[in-house]
Amino acid sequence: MHIGLNAHLLAPEGTYRAAGIHNVIHNLLMYLPSQAPADWQFTAMVSSHIDAHYDGIAMQRAAFDTTSPLKRIIWEQAIQPSILRQFDLYHAMAFVAPAFNPRPTVVTVYDLTFLRYPERLSTARRLYLQAFTERSCRAARRITAISHSTKNDLIELLGLPADKIDVTPLGYDRERFRPLSxxxxxxxxxxxxxxxxxxxxxxxxxxxxxxxxxxxxxxxxxxxxxxxxxxxxxxxxxxxxxxxxxxxxxxxxxxxxxxxxxxxxxxxxxxxxxxxxxxxxxxxxxxxxxxxxxxxxxxxxxxxxxxxxxxxxxxxxxxxxxxxxxxxxxxxxxxxxxxxxxxxxxxxxxxAQFTWEETARRTIESYQRALA
Structure with a gap:
């Protein structure tokens, strides 16, 4: 089983982008292989400037830097579809999958800020997420939501069926976040x-x-x-x-x-x-x-x-x-x-109940449901 991961929101460590969604993607890449069946393979598709390495993850770099939203969307919608045939399952790790997608897909949704608080986003980003997130979720085999609250919003605001959505709560870095002396x-x-x-x-x-x-x-x-x-x-x-x-x-x-x-x-x-x-x-x-x-x-x-x-x-x-x-x-x-x-x-x-191992384990279960 070969899983393709769209990890283009992975950012270089030490930059202001290395938070939020980057943090989730980084930790899934860290922990997915250890929670998956032994014969599964993972390939993470990333921007050309990312030099990170993860055990059990092959890194497939784009031919150009996709840091800017426009370049990332061009890669995502125009170039990515031709890459996906090598995979048995595709995971869109942040809201959007390509419109022309030849593979069974899991889409991760973090929140629906663009519907709840649209004024927070630029007009272009809001319209992009409003148009592509719903379409991606409807086309996907499974959706992972990072909380029950987000799952409820997907049901209420987008009319998606509850039995299609898996909740995958997040973890935290136990080395960093602990009581200090x-x-x-x-x-x-x-x-x-x-x-x-x-x-x-x-x-x-x-x-x-x-x-x-x-x-x-x-x-x-x-x-x-x-x-x-x-x-x-x-x-x-x-x-x-x-x-x-x-x-x-x-x-x-x-x-x-x-x-x-x-x-x-x-x-x-x-x-x-x-x-x-x-x-x-x-x-x-x-x-x-x-x-x-x-x-x-x-x-x-x-x-x-x-x-x-x-x-x-x-x-x-x-x-x-x-x-x-x-x-x-x-x-x-x-x-x-x-x-x-x-x-x-x-x-x-x-x-202590929230671990990245558990996030990864639930994500693997979502993959298995998508392939069933």
Whole structure:
């Protein structure tokens, strides 16, 4: 059995693209061979500039760099179909398969942001995903969704049959995301001049992350009743109201915005924070919540979209727009050390249930269903 993997969203390590979908593709390439029958072969189709190597995966590089969306679409729709006949099964690892596709196909869908929050995307990208994702999913033998929330959206928004969709929850890097020693944490805080105690959010600063609700709740506490709040992440679309709310509430000295965090530092930030706050209203999976839990950091997050799938039973989950609920949660986070200890322990236990081996195993099962 020969499986072809469209891995053109794989990015060079150390670049800003080496996150999100790249992270999922990278880990599937790491773990698929070990979860597959011994006689299966895998070939990953990648851009010409990718020099990565994976055990058990043959790398087939394109004749040109497909980093730009236009070049990738040209390769995907015009060149890729002629390559696919060598495979028994084709896996489109990010939303879209070629329109002319001669092989049984599995398509992975991460979220339906382009339908739920179309304003987040450029017009061209939105129209492309809206047109090609639905067509690809209807033509595919199987669809893998990274959460039950995404599966439900595929059923609700695209009218796809539930029995065609397999849920393949994500894992995390257990070497990176783990509790660190006090010495490592204190050295990091000293190097970055961070407060001894602080609350943390990590993610793009944009409306979907619902930071205005968090800021409104935070503003209701006197300075001696709260910790400094770090909003760590790059500026996304329509980020200006976030900074306006910080200024309007006189919180410029209490809310820190260090900007984008390099991937090598994220685990140190999670470990250094007293509590991780993630009030997002929509996530395909919610990997930051899982990573924070894996570091032993107590989590408070929203009770919508995919977030309860990750945090329920471990962290505190709240209605995203109910300011009073967030005020009460922050009060407990500040004053209740026993809750923080319990949430830390429960988070570590819940995080351990999510592994890349399991993601790969479920993906192999989806392949087998597609070939049955």
């Amino acid at each position: 006090e010495a490592e944490i204190e050295a990091f805080k000293a190097e970055r001049n961070l407060p001894e105690r602080f609350w943390l959010f990590v993610g793009t600063l944009e409306p979907r992350k619902n930071l205005l609700t968090l800021i409104e709740a935070y503003a209701q506490f006197a300075p001696h009743e709260r910790l400094p709040l770090v909003l760590a992440g790059g500026k996304g679309w329509d980020y200006e109201p976030i900074f306006a709310a910080i200024g309007k509430n006189g919180l410029s000295d209490s809310i820190l915005t260090p900007g984008f965090i390099p991937s090598d530092d994220i685990a140190l930030w999670y470990n250094s924070a007293e509590v991780f706050l993630y009030p997002s209203v929509f996530e395909g999976f919610g990997l930051p919540v899982l990573e924070a839990m894996a570091c032993g950091t107590p989590v408070i997050t929203s009770n919508v979209s995919s977030l309860p799938e990750v945090a329920e039973g471990a962290g505190m989950t709240l209605p995203p727009h109910e300011v009073d609920a967030w005020v009460a949660a922050l009060k407990q986070a500040y004053g209740d050390a026993s809750w923080r200890s319990q949430a830390s322990t429960a988070g570590l236990s819940k995080a």
